[in-house]
Amino acid sequence: MSNKAQSFDELEVYQDACALDLAIFQLTKSWPKEEMYSLTDQIRRSSRSVGANIAEAWAKRRYPAHFTSKLTDADGELQETEHWLMRAKAYGYIDATSFEPLWQQAKQIGRRLGAMMQSGDWS
16 A cells, blocks of 8 residues: 555455455354354454454554554454354354355455554554
């Protein structure tokens, strides 16, 4: 990115996190009703929290420790989302064709978060 972002919603990592959140939301609509208050709720909550924590990190970007802390929270929520994706695959709620793009998308978000934490740069 040649220009620095002017708001959190311009960050590619934020946009990617929102895309993952939306894809998971759509996917979980077809999961069994008995999972509504367990697996479905957990993966929706954790995937939504990734973008929310990136937005909060943006607000704290002037304070390196707080910035890194919020990005660490985003990464933790991403790891939880990955866990739930693996469990959904193990339970047969996601086939390999649906799982792989979500998994790769999550890994890409994780790499971006890691780079941001290491560099302290929000561009």
